[in-house]
Amino acid sequence: MDLAGKHNIYFLSDRTGISAETLGRSLLSQFPDHEYHFTSLPFVDSENRLDLAIADIQKTTERSGLRPVIFSTLTNPALRQRLLAEDFFVFDFFATYLAPLQDALHQKASPIAGQMHGIVDLGSYLDRMDAVNFTLNVDDGLRTKEYEHADIILLGVSRSGKTPTCLYLAMQFGIRAANYPLIDEDLEYPRLPDQLGNYRDKLYGLSIDPASLHRIRQARRPDSRYASIEQCRREVKQVDLMYKQEGIPRLDSSSMSVEELATSVLFKAKLHRQF
């Protein structure tokens, strides 16, 4: 790969590196004009691993010619010191915040590598897995009788982003999220399908701009009627009309990521995240 002139960005951590990456990418979104090359270096939890990581960074730096940018969440102070001694731009999230957090919490930090929620926290894990199972069982309009147990029900045309948004809601937040695909028959008269009538307060409608929908469908079934721009335009127009007439909150999946869609639904539904 040609790295010349690209900014090399590293996410370095003694655990997964997910925190470093999530915040690092948010920060870089404020600098949209650059070209970046991203590398994730997780589980850097020993001197030896850090040596390998530093050698890796130095090698790429030679090819790019630009001083690399490292977002780090190393918890071990000795490893942090070694990293800071290199000629890199290091954004060390832990070093920056641990001291002021110690003041805020009146406690000294215990340098243990970051734990996230998961199997470790059994109650929350079981809730999230119940939600995932529920979501898989009622995916794509299956078993609408189960809708009474749903926290939310997402509507939308085929390929508008319902399944990934529901899975994200279930996995991250423990929300029981069903989804119902709106098909041609439903859209002939833009009216809420009968089996959804009892669940109005759980309904959220996904919309999408027709050109994006066309590109997504085109990748699946090239040059089909289903993927044609006319069909996409027609379906989107009809669902938007239906959402409006029936008073269903509408979210646009062409301008939001899966994470943003999921968080928006949660926010609109005033559902609390399962902590």
Add this chain to the structure above:
Amino acid sequence: MDLAGKHNIYFLSDRTGISAETLGRSLLSQFPDHEYHFTSLPFVDSENRLDLAIADIQKTTERSGLRPVIFSTLTNPALRQRLLAEDFFVFDFFATYLAPLQDALHQKASPIAGQMHGIVDLGSYLDRMDAVNFTLNVDDGLRTKEYEHADIILLGVSRSGKTPTCLYLAMQFGIRAANYPLIDEDLEYPRLPDQLGNYRDKLYGLSIDPASLHRIRQARRPDSRYASIEQCRREVKQVDLMYKQEGIPRLDSSSMSVEELATSVLFKAKLHRQF
């Protein structure tokens, strides 16, 4: 809820708040002795919304008696200033890092609210959705003929965390992750099941401590043979033996979260994340 003596932690953002929450929680994991009460305040993108958020924080503060801790990724400088004027502990991730990042990248930041990957980035979205579809189609030992198209195949006994780990790999990283449940017949002689023989280099084995497995199964099918501690011990012993004899890399889901399991598999498999 009784909030007295609990530290109130807020994740405040003009978008989803996922960055603020991810890093905030990592930082707090260094202070495990405290009791926390978490609140997420996403989409705080106007003066009015910020007023509501501040009022909300002040109200909870009265009930807890402790000065609240705010992790913020507000991008709007005017809103940031207003938040900082309050009597809160504010950890403002953007204010801290934007100036040094401007130096590193030789560019001024454009204060736009953070965008994450998703439908917006169509290529990456389609890759991830293909991976999710693949993973759902081959979940739980279904369609083993498709294994030739898998990037990785997770093994493990029932309820050891295979499905959530596979879904995370697919959704976050675009990895085609299959999973194969090891059942009693497979475990009688601890040997690799025949249909997996051709895919040795894609195999990763989940293990779990028997007590955790017992608790997870007990929540599903209370007091069944399936959930009994004896059965859990036997199954785990046999899979561990099989992983060892067959040289299959082993990961322990009782000490790692879903995110950590997924990142570890990726790391061991030397698979690159789909950026």
